[in-house]
Amino acid sequence: VISSSRNAALEFLEKNLEGTIDETKLNAIRERIKKLKTFSRYPDELLTTFLITHVKNSFEDRNLSKEEKELLLEFKNNLSPEAFGNSIMSGFAAILLEAVEDEDFDEAERNFLNEFIDLVQLKNDMKGMLEELITFFSQIEDLRKAETLESITPSLSVGEANETIYYESKATFQKSKNVSEDGTILVSDKNLHIYTGGHSKVKISDIIEMSCDQIAFGSLYITVKNRKTQLQIKCDDTLIALEFLRKMKSWSEK
Structure with a gap:
């Protein structure tokens, strides 16, 4: 019975968290959230997925309705503070990444996100992040x-x-599968400079391709002309490093 109720609640949330949320739907969602809280040994693990979905959906029309605000508070009341904060962070990262990939992160979007931060009333350190x-x-x-x-x-x-x-950024260079080396990268309009034990450089014009495996948090892969293996570099702001290289590459080609 418990398993059946939990599964029914999961299915309901998957179907009903998208789209407009009115008072009737809000009450039904509340009921399912409470069932998951009651019938799950680790409710945080189940509910965080749905909170992330709700955060992303709330961003779609840049306007939080009364019901959407109440639903956020429902999640907040049924999740641990850590799980709630981490879910908001994950939802934000997904929103921002999508906005940047669409090259349309405008002032209205920034204002909405700042209002959202005030609404969810996170701890100061999480708000700062x-x-x-x-x-x-x-x-x-x-x-x-x-x-x-x-x-x-x-x-x-x-x-x-x-x-x-x-x-300029501190960076970690993957020398082989199990060997990495810490150093620094510098990007000019002419070269990518790499400093570890020594100094080497790659001409911007010799870069063939650039990509990230896990945007903003993963490694930057750079394919260089006449070099058999890719350069693999990880820094604190990998996505910004990628954009600088792309910009310099586009201008070098012009």
Whole structure:
């Protein structure tokens, strides 16, 4: 009986969390959430998936209805503080990533997300992390919209052959499957500089392809002309590093 009730609640949430939520649907969803809380040994593991879905759906029309706000509070009351906070973070990351991939992260979206942060009333450290996420993705969007090299503020104005460095980050380089090495990368309009035990560089014009395996948190893969293996680099803001390289590559081709 418990298993059947739990499965019915899961199926109901999967079908009804999308679309408009009115008072009748809200009450039915509340009932299913409470069943999962009662009939599950680890309700956090089940409910977080549905909260992430709800966060993403709430973002679609940039307008939280009264019922959607009440549903957020229902999740908050039935999840542990850690699970609730982590779910909001995951939902935000999915929203921001989608917005940046569509190259349409505008002011209205930023304002909505900031209002959302105030609504869910997270702890200050979690609130700060969400605000940093918005800033992080705003930087990517601003970089994509840059039309000239002069519109990007350089991080360093010195370098080999009077190069101007536009991006700098600590990074980890994968030397082989089980061996990695810490160092630094610098990106100019001419070269990608790699510093570990020594110094090597890759011409921007020799880069054939760039990609990330797990956007924003994973490794940056770079295919270089006349090099048999890809460069694999991981840094704190991998997605921004990727955008800098893409920008420099597009301008070098022009």
